[in-house]
Amino acid sequence: MSESEKPVSLQSYFRLCGVVFFVVLCTTSAMIATSFAHIGDGWTLKVALILAIAVVNAFLVAGFLMHLLSEKKLIFTVLIFTVFFFAGLMGLTMWAMSDFPTGTAIH
Amino acid sequence: MEIPYTVQNRPDTGLYNAKLGIWLFLASEVMLFGGLFSAYVLLRVGAEPGMWPHGWLNVTLGTINTLLLALSAITTLLAWAACKVRDFTKFKIFHACTILLALTFLGIKSYEYHDKLIHYEIKLNNGTFADGHLVEKSKDFDLAKKTGTVTLHGRIVTDEKDLMDLRSPEAKAAKLGEVTVAATDIKSMGNYGPRHNTFTAIYFTLTGLHALHILGGTIVIFYMWAFGGSMWKTDPERFTNRIEVSGLFWHFVDLVWIFLFPVLYLT
Numbered sequence: 001m002s003e004s005e006k007p008v009s010l011q012s013y014f015r016l017c018g019v020v021f022f023v024v025l026c027t028t029s030a031m032i033a034t035s036f037a038h039i040g041d042g043w044t045l046k047v048a049l050i051l052a053i054a055v056v057n058a059f060l061v062a063g064f065l066m067h068l069l070s071e072k073k074l075i076f077t078v079l080i081f082t083v084f085f086f087a088g089l090m091g092l093t094m095w096a097m098s099d100f101p102t103g104t105a106i107h
Numbered sequence: 108m109e110i111p112y113t114v115q116n117r118p119d120t121g122l123y124n125a126k127l128g129i130w131l132f133l134a135s136e137v138m139l140f141g142g143l144f145s146a147y148v149l150l151r152v153g154a155e156p157g158m159w160p161h162g163w164l165n166v167t168l169g170t171i172n173t174l175l176l177a178l179s180a181i182t183t184l185l186a187w188a189a190c191k192v193r194d195f196t197k198f199k200i201f202h203a204c205t206i207l208l209a210l211t212f213l214g215i216k217s218y219e220y221h222d223k224l225i226h227y228e229i230k231l232n233n234g235t236f237a238d239g240h241l242v243e244k245s246k247d248f249d250l251a252k253k254t255g256t257v258t259l260h261g262r263i264v265t266d267e268k269d270l271m272d273l274r275s276p277e278a279k280a281a282k283l284g285e286v287t288v289a290a291t292d293i294k295s296m297g298n299y300g301p302r303h304n305t306f307t308a309i310y311f312t313l314t315g316l317h318a319l320h321i322l323g324g325t326i327v328i329f330y331m332w333a334f335g336g337s338m339w340k341t342d343p344e345r346f347t348n349r350i351e352v353s354g355l356f357w358h359f360v361d362l363v364w365i366f367l368f369p370v371l372y373l374t
Contacts, residue, residue: 031373
């Protein structure tokens with residue numbers, strides 16, 4: 001049974017939302033603190049850490065607010081395809097990063 | 108003729124049609140924003156050393172907007188839960204909050220855009236750069252005819268790279284003041300609009316598209332908030348499903364911002 005088909009209690013949702021908002025506050029603060037902290041020499045490590053925290057934040061929204069944790073298999077199938085193509089899109093971009101057309105000034 | 112599966116789940120999918128439809132739509136939206144995020148990565152990694160901006164955006168305003176969207180996602184969920192327990196009054200209250208939070212978000216975003224559009228970088232004939240927010244242009248100011256003066260609240264730097272990292276100790280220590288430049292001394296002049304550089308181009312594109320999604324979602328939510336009463340009386344289950352579907356879209360918009368905020372404001 002997906003979340004939208006279960007009996008709903010408004011009080012339980014108040015509690016859930018309170019917890020989610022508190023964690024969002026914490027993760028947002030953690031991202032800002034990481035951004036201004038002196039970590040490593042460049043931005044690479046900072047960016048990786050900040051994006052990792054953002055993924056936690058996104059998991060909360062998708063998992064609990066969008067009820068993805070208790071959704072039907074079909075929706076997961078759709079999302080697996082999406083993740084595959086999204087990963088392909090980003091992966092191909094990264095892969096082609098150092099490719100310059102032959103004869104260009106940089107090459 | 109009645110539209111099938113607006114309330115009941117289809118036996119083959121186990122979902123009502125609108126729910127499957129919105130998830131398919133959101134999947135396509137992931138690819139839309141994904142394409143722009145990959146463009147961002149390409150532009151950032153391809154930038155010359157020291158030429159990718161840091162600290163150009165107001166982190167306080169970005170944080171406020173992050174919390175506003177998180178709160179609006181919560182009020183959206185509570186509006187749906189209120190429909191589930193058949194409490195239309197609470198639905199109206201929660202969704203009124205969602206609309207107000209969304210409009211506040213857009214107001215702050217507009218302020219940020221305005222701040223960028225009145226921020227100018229002027230390349231001077233002597234090779235230096237005047238940079239700052241526009242205070243005034245003299246009445247006879249005309250760049251083409253080389254007449255008049257322009258006054259900025261900012262500073263003059265010798266290297267354009269000095270304008271890129273506003274979090275550097277040098278940038279923080281820089282004293283800002285009024286700088287008046289004669290049109291005859293100006294080689295080129297432009298604001299921090301989308302054409303300024305690749306950062307502002309991708310910033311305006313990503314946040315502009317996101318703001319359009321916020322606007323569209325707000326219109327849909329407002330429509331159901333203002334005119335949903337009649338369907339609520341005749342078919343509350345179907346109305347509740349509509350609220351769930353619009354809520355899923357709204358949460359997606361929040362999800363996009365969760366990545367836009369750190370990528371643009373914090374890194």
